[in-house]
Amino acid sequence: MSDSPGSFIGTVQELPVLRRIQAGLLLDGAELGEILLPARELAGAEPPAERLSVFVFEDGEGRPRATLRRPKAMPGEVARLQVAAVNRIGAFLDWGLPKDLLLPFAEQRPGAGQRLQEGHWQLVKVVRDRDGRLFASARLDRFLEDTCEAYQQGEAVTVTVVQATDLGYKVAVADRYWGLLDAAGTAPRPGRKLTAYVQRLRADRRLSLTLDAPGAAKSEGLAERILARLESEQGSLPLSDRSDPAAIRAAFGCSKNAFKQAIGKLYRERRIVIADHGIRLP
Incomplete structure (x- = not known):
C-alpha cells in the first residue's frame, strides 16, 4: 500500500472486503479506515472476491471512496478531458469517475483566449497538491x-500530442518531457497518444522524434502491415514508389522512404508485384 494516507488517494489498490451495508461494501483502507464502495457499483450482485481491485478517490466532502472503474487519466498522466461543469472556483473535468476532476482557474493557461465552458476539451496533467489531493493543470510547462x-x-516512447507548430508537433513524452515530433503528412489531433521514436540525440538535450521505427524493425513491421492491407483490399493497393508522400503517410503512417524500403524488401522476397500504378499480391 502507499506510504501515507495522502498518497493512497488516486491509486489502484487491492483491498479486503469487510462487510456489506445498505450503502454498499465497506473495504479495509488501512490508514484511511473503512472505505465505501457504493452499492451502485455492484448492481445488487455479491462481491466477486474477498479482495477487490479499486481506484481510491475523495468524494465532494473529502471522504475516501472506492470505485471499480478506472479514471481516463491516472495521476501523473497528460490527457485531453472534457469540461463537465464550471463554477466560481474553476472547471470540472469528466475523467470517468463519479466525482469530476477540478481544473482551478489558477491552473488554466494564461492568455489562452476564451474561458473554458461546459463541453470544451482541455489538455491537462493530473497532479497532486501538497496534501495529496488530486487536481488538473493545463499549465504543462510547470510539470x-x-x-x-x-x-x-x-x-520507442509514448507521446501525447499537444499542439501543432511550424516545425512539427509539440508532444509530451512519457508524461514527463517536451519533445518535437516530425509527423509530416499526418494531422494527429491534440490529446492523441502515439508511439514515436527518438530521431536523434541533440546537443541541447531536447528530444526530436519521428513516427518511423528505426532500421530493420521499421522495415519488418511495415512490410507485414503492407501485406495485411493487401489481403484486406482484394490483393492490390494504388500505392507505389511513385506515390505522393502524403498519400503514403495517410495509409501507413510512415515516410515515403520507409515505404519504398519495405516494398523493395517484399519485392525481393517475391511476396508482391510492383506495377505501374501500385502494388499487388502475386
Whole structure:
C-alpha cells in the first residue's frame, strides 16, 4: 500500500472486503479506515472476491471512496478531458469517475483566449497538491521538462500530442518531457497518444522524434502491415514508389522512404508485384 494516507488517494489498490451495508461494501483502507464502495457499483450482485481491485478517490466532502472503474487519466498522466461543469472556483473535468476532476482557474493557461465552458476539451496533467489531493493543470510547462537524457537514438516512447507548430508537433513524452515530433503528412489531433521514436540525440538535450521505427524493425513491421492491407483490399493497393508522400503517410503512417524500403524488401522476397500504378499480391 502507499506510504501515507495522502498518497493512497488516486491509486489502484487491492483491498479486503469487510462487510456489506445498505450503502454498499465497506473495504479495509488501512490508514484511511473503512472505505465505501457504493452499492451502485455492484448492481445488487455479491462481491466477486474477498479482495477487490479499486481506484481510491475523495468524494465532494473529502471522504475516501472506492470505485471499480478506472479514471481516463491516472495521476501523473497528460490527457485531453472534457469540461463537465464550471463554477466560481474553476472547471470540472469528466475523467470517468463519479466525482469530476477540478481544473482551478489558477491552473488554466494564461492568455489562452476564451474561458473554458461546459463541453470544451482541455489538455491537462493530473497532479497532486501538497496534501495529496488530486487536481488538473493545463499549465504543462510547470510539470514537463525541456531537456532529457533518458533515451537512446531509435528508442520507442509514448507521446501525447499537444499542439501543432511550424516545425512539427509539440508532444509530451512519457508524461514527463517536451519533445518535437516530425509527423509530416499526418494531422494527429491534440490529446492523441502515439508511439514515436527518438530521431536523434541533440546537443541541447531536447528530444526530436519521428513516427518511423528505426532500421530493420521499421522495415519488418511495415512490410507485414503492407501485406495485411493487401489481403484486406482484394490483393492490390494504388500505392507505389511513385506515390505522393502524403498519400503514403495517410495509409501507413510512415515516410515515403520507409515505404519504398519495405516494398523493395517484399519485392525481393517475391511476396508482391510492383506495377505501374501500385502494388499487388502475386
